[in-house]
Amino acid sequence: MPPFPRAAKDAVGDTTLRGNLRHATHTIRDKRAAAVAELPDWDRLRAAGAAIKDRTLRHLDHYLEQLEASVTAAGGIVHWAADAAEANRIVTDLVRETGEREVIKVKSMATQEIGLNEALEAAGIRANETDLAELIVQLGDDLPSHILVPAIHRNRGEIRDIFTEKMARWGRAAPEGLTDSPAELAEAARLHLREKFLRARVGISGANFMVAETGTLVVVESEGNGRMCLTLPETLISVVGIEKVIPSWQDLEVFLQTLPRSSTAERMNPYTSMWTGTTDGDGPRVFHLVLLDNGRTDTLADEVGRQALRCIRCSACLNVCPVYERAGGHAYGSPYPGPIGAILTPQLRGTASELDASLPYASSLCGACYEVCPVAIDIPEVLVHLRERVVQGGPVTVRGTRTRIRPAKGHAAERAALRAATWALDRPGALRAGQRLAGRARRLVPRRRLLGPGRAWTASRDVPAVPAEPFRDWWQRRTREAGGE
Amino acid sequence: MRVALFVTCVNDTLYPQTGRAVVTLLERLGVSVDFPSEQSCCGQPQFNTGYRYESEPLVRRYAKAFEGYDYIVAPSGSCAAMVRDNYPRIGRKAAAEGRGGELAELAASVVPRTLELTEFLVDVLGVTDVGAYYPHRVTYHPTCHGLRMLGLGERPRRLLSAVRGLELVELPGAQECCGFGGTFAVKNAAVSAAMGADKARNIETTGASAVCTVDNSCQMHIGGTLSRLGSRVRPVHIAEILANTEEVPFR
């Protein structure tokens, strides 16, 4: 993957993509604002959500052990996965044991994070996505570009073409003469998916929350595909990040109010499914819970960055982000795009690659993400904190061990420039000399074409005219004149 | 009341008329302002790009330059926000790294005294009608740091609404970032330009002859974009509007 600015540049040039994204994000952001404004106690719910998550994270070990005990007592089997490879191995082995070559999935970002579909495919197992948008992405050989609406970058015409061309290869073909009307598209997906639901014997899911006190997992969704995946198969495997645990049912109360309003602008999501271990005569016979770390405890060790783990994946920050709106989700090179992706991905994966080192800079620091976040993650604060890690290096925790990382490569010129700026700015005399020089040469400064780093500026913007007299000199002249010198 | 002007490095160098406007305005309102010449830059370019160590000398310089003043008034939402939001963070991190409490104390000492211009006018002086006259159609763009970090709220619009002759027109998508973002403008130039173009288009639709903000760094981006697109809308800092009276036109 190229670094963010390069990928974003291509996206900015794609007018269809920009139109699709603009339309979708603006519609949902306006609806969200209205849904949130209905609640008189939104600020308190937001503070409560942040507090619950913080308390849970502070005692994460305790709540995870409690969760394991409750899940086990309810007849489930708990597995611990330190990283992506381990999680994939566990899940692949579990599917193999069932003898099945096919599974159905309900949208789970954790499985995208670890690349589970690819790992299963390598083991000869086909994973069928059942969320409508995920299905579109999968059929289109594409990658998700939004955490809630993975196909947000596609319009109806594009979806019809994908269905017509690709559905047959994966199962039931699209009906003849399919148009791009939403009802027809939804019906085509329903028929296609129904076959898969009825045939499947293994389901793989994520979860929005895990309640430690009872071992209950919770999925909130809009389409009902989740409920099918969670109830029809004989074996259910849930892969969930360890930060999704909350202490009690009472804590759910807060999130079941803030999550739907923040994500789909609904007062309540249409389907809320909860499952606790296994129950005779109802639902899956076997339930496995794979608890995924994959960089989360390292993130937890960082005092500033750990707040990213509060995230409930509502996607509100994506929908208000002016950068996401222009760059699209793919430019972030991760299942977590947008503002949350820009702070979560470089913490989970580290900042060693050029792409990951560029993510904390994928923001103008406008603060709109922080303003909408229902768990009050100060995303701009974490962005700047991570920028510091990229250019200065510093202490990080990698697989539980504290180390110091060195500054990322490729910032030498920038560092030199900012150091020189600090040097001059810390000496008002030098600053003044520079200003005077600029003042004298001001007619020579081209307003439309600068060289060096200024070139990126003048690609689309003129440069202001340099004034003849800086403020400092005016002040001094005025003081002198007033003093009668 | 001892009041100091923190003019900011951008205004000092590129927009000196904004500093002059603040002086004119405050003196007209009976406040005598001082300009401590030891001041320079708040350190925001360094800090926001990740060079926290490089920002530290500038935090120290700022605190020393403005020692002893009751208020430090800045005609810049983002520089005031830098001081108020980020100086405490810089102080805390330095202390955590074992570099004494000195920087933290210096940082803490300037935080409550640093105000953006419209905050100073409305909250400290208690005025919304400053006696200004500006016979133009003006649209107001609330810059992100003024809006979200400082929480300026309605202050600038209340001040503008009280200006005689001024017709204030709504800006569609006003709360959206203009795309400046400091070094963001060059590091992610394509996205920044796309944001700027959308902002410029929205400004054009208002039919205003001037776009007003509380921040010249955003103006540099907005104005540069408008100028490149051949627009006739002028960027103007709020201080320059408020400094203008019928009797004594500013500049």
Ligand code: SF4
């Ligand atoms: S960071 Fe906040 S706004 Fe963004 S997805 Fe997570 S919870 Fe939602």
